[in-house]
Amino acid sequence: MIFSPLEILLCLAPFMLIMLTIGLGLYAQNVALARRELERNTRKCPHCKGLLNPEAYVCRFCSRELVRELR
Numbered sequence: 001m002i003f004s005p006l007e008i009l010l011c012l013a014p015f016m017l018i019m020l021t022i023g024l025g026l027y028a029q030n031v032a033l034a035r036r037e038l039e040r041n042t043r044k045c046p047h048c049k050g051l052l053n054p055e056a057y058v059c060r061f062c063s064r065e066l067v068r069e070l071r
């Protein structure tokens with residue numbers, strides 16, 4: 001018996017759906033991780049609230065000098 005392309009597609013559809021779901025889940029996790037990493041590696045300028053590199057001496061948005069805070 002030879003299956004028609006539609007029948008083959010119908011058989012594969014659930015697997016493809018599962019793969020798609022897993023892919024989307026991994027993608028969402030990746031995006032969330034990247035955002036968390038970005039938030040951890042930045043600090044806000046006290047003058048303009050722009051996100052800055054924690055090593056920065058001068059704000060790149062308002063060009064004001066940043067006071068180094070002790071950690």
Ligand SMILES: [Zn+2]
Nearest residue numbers: 045048059062
């Ligand atoms: Zn600033």
